[in-house]
Amino acid sequence: DIQMTQSPSSLSASVGDRVTITCRASQDISSSLAWYQQKPGKAPKSLIYTASNLLSGVPSRFSGSGSGTDFTLTISGLQPEDFATYYCQQYKSYPLTLGGGTQVETK
């Protein structure tokens, strides 16, 4: 199974900050990586697929990069609605696996 490791597990930031979340795969997954945002009590929402492609309607302050084993999600100019938990997911092979999450909290 491919293990997905996110870091940090939590971070504190302020509105307007640039935030970077890292996701590492235990083996090469090419660009088969998605990112999701989840707010308390809500279902996850998809943000990015194929490592760097933004879904329609996702603000351009979100961006993704990376390939192989190392990936990043960047939020450029954190907004109040961005405080949430973020998960990465690999879909290179079964079982499909997700990272443990990164909680973005207000400083």
Place this chain on the structure above:
Amino acid sequence: EVQLVESGGGLVQPGGSLRLSCAASGFTFSSHWMTWVRQGPGKGPEWVANINQGGSDKYYVDSVTGRFTISRDNAKNSLYLQMNSLRADDTAVYYCARTDPYNSGWFDQWGQGTLVTVSS
């Protein structure tokens, strides 16, 4: 508008069974792989199972293999998860999710979830 509405969750005793349903609307259901994802209390999401458009290909996470069965009825635009021999660690919110338009394996639309609690 894409809608996925889960139902069927509830409280069940260890060893019991439950059948979850997901009613889909707003898209061509028969064109997409579909997925069940669960999230235990205080945990991250975990992929459980998915099924191809016609229902002939199914994949499961090891922990549910042999106990859970995913199925679909394209005529009813519905996805199902039959859960047998339930254990306490199956307690979670279960989400129905649509697999991406390219059927690559990521999830582009999610339902609101249904809570399954396994406890005596």
